[in-house]
Amino acid sequence: MKKIIVTGGSGFIGSNLVNFLIRKNFFVINLDKLTYASNSLKNNLRNKKNYKLIKVDIIDKKKIIKIIKKFKPKAIFNLAAETHVDRSIDGPDNFIQTNINGTFNFLEALRYLKKIGINPKLIHISTDEVYGDLKKGFRSDENYKYEPSSPYSASKASADHLVKSYVRTYKLKAVISNCCNNYGPFQFPEKLIPKIISNILTGKELPLYAKGKNSREWIHVEDHCEALFRLYLKGKIGESYNVGSAVNLQNIDLVKKILKIFKNMKIKIEKKSKIKFIKDRPGHDVNYALNSKKIYKYLNWKPKIKFEDGLRETIRWYLNNRNFIKSISKRNYEKRLGLKV
Numbered sequence: 001m002k003k004i005i006v007t008g009g010s011g012f013i014g015s016n017l018v019n020f021l022i023r024k025n026f027f028v029i030n031l032d033k034l035t036y037a038s039n040s041l042k043n044n045l046r047n048k049k050n051y052k053l054i055k056v057d058i059i060d061k062k063k064i065i066k067i068i069k070k071f072k073p074k075a076i077f078n079l080a081a082e083t084h085v086d087r088s089i090d091g092p093d094n095f096i097q098t099n100i101n102g103t104f105n106f107l108e109a110l111r112y113l114k115k116i117g118i119n120p121k122l123i124h125i126s127t128d129e130v131y132g133d134l135k136k137g138f139r140s141d142e143n144y145k146y147e148p149s150s151p152y153s154a155s156k157a158s159a160d161h162l163v164k165s166y167v168r169t170y171k172l173k174a175v176i177s178n179c180c181n182n183y184g185p186f187q188f189p190e191k192l193i194p195k196i197i198s199n200i201l202t203g204k205e206l207p208l209y210a211k212g213k214n215s216r217e218w219i220h221v222e223d224h225c226e227a228l229f230r231l232y233l234k235g236k237i238g239e240s241y242n243v244g245s246a247v248n249l250q251n252i253d254l255v256k257k258i259l260k261i262f263k264n265m266k267i268k269i270e271k272k273s274k275i276k277f278i279k280d281r282p283g284h285d286v287n288y289a290l291n292s293k294k295i296y297k298y299l300n301w302k303p304k305i306k307f308e309d310g311l312r313e314t315i316r317w318y319l320n321n322r323n324f325i326k327s328i329s330k331r332n333y334e335k336r337l338g339l340k341v
């Protein structure tokens with residue numbers, strides 16, 4: 001059985017990717033520090049036999065070398081990261097530590113391993129946020145300049161540069177994906193879609209920054225997993241691939257869509273669960289939009305899940321898995337973050 005390592009496999013996208021790879025019959029080793037953002041994936045796995053969780057920080061080069069030496073995976077998907085922009089505004093340290101220094105040490109581990117003949121393909125997962133705030137109507141392709149706005153996106157941009165430099169200088173086998181906003185099962189409810197769903201389910205207000213005019217491009221996490229798998233199979237070493245759906249929505253329209261789906265499902269919405277505009281996030285980017293023609297054309301990948309269908313299914317998943325939110329509800333995700341400047 002082929003082995004694959006996923007870092008950050010207990011997070012939102014990681015959990016979905018681990019399940020995806022197990023369905024494809026891989027043995028998956030999940031390397032995760034198990035931060036506040038992780039979930040107890042083991043309960044949610046279809047096939048627990050093909051899975052091993054190792055609690056480890058990607059910054060721990062010695063342990064990472066030992067693990068990779070032991071399992072000799074075909075590929076590594078690197079998703080481990082600090083990911084919440086508001087948290088990066090309140091406290092950038094963890095973002096620099098994991099996203100930059102962690103990636104650096106991980107690459108150093110791979111550089112060492114290559115010298116002793118172990119050279120798995122690395123699929124490094126990045127974001128559309130590295131391109132910064134885009135003019136309305138414009139879509140950034142892979143050659144567009146990096147102009148990150150938050151400590152989060154700056155740390156992701158730095159990691160991308162490091163990965164590219166290790167391909168060019170040390171001939172590591174790596175590709176990068178720059179993906180737009182994901183939605184789907186297992187997302188931590190500090191992010192917009194699960195936050196709105198969980199607030200409706202618990203009869204709370206629906207907070208939106210400024211006037212809700214910020215526009216984001218949305219992709220279902222399952223489509224993202226398919227794209228990452230294409231990168232593993234066919235992605236050209238040293239290249240970046242934008243992974244997008246070209247489906248952009250202003251946040252306010254997104255929240256209205258969620259409310260409409262609830263109404264159509266005849267689920268009671270408490271009077272309190274109304275949109276409430278709150279103070280904007282400092283440095284908030286208005287628009288992200290990807291031009292993803294490269295992966296469509298050269299890797300023959302396109303997203304399959306229509307936004308309305310995916311959103312309805314996601315709402316249904318949260319309805320059927322209320323324990324997911326309950327299990328993390330004690331953790332601090334409801335407090336307003338990202339105002340300290």
Ligand SMILES: NC(=O)c1ccc[n+]([C@@H]2O[C@H](COP(=O)([O-])OP(=O)(O)OC[C@H]3O[C@@H](n4cnc5c(N)ncnc54)[C@H](O)[C@@H]3O)[C@@H](O)[C@H]2O)c1
Binds near residue numbers: 011056180
């Ligand atoms: N969610 C999105 O919409 C989106 C979009 C584009 C790109 N990305 C990128 O995809 C990746 C995964 O995002 P997500 O939304 O699943 O994140 P997440 O916050 O849900 O999960 C991150 C996981 O990484 C683990 N982790 C954190 N620091 C670690 C460390 N030092 N060592 C080992 N594990 C560590 C956490 O415990 C958690 O399980 C990130 O790199 C993120 O930048 C996310």
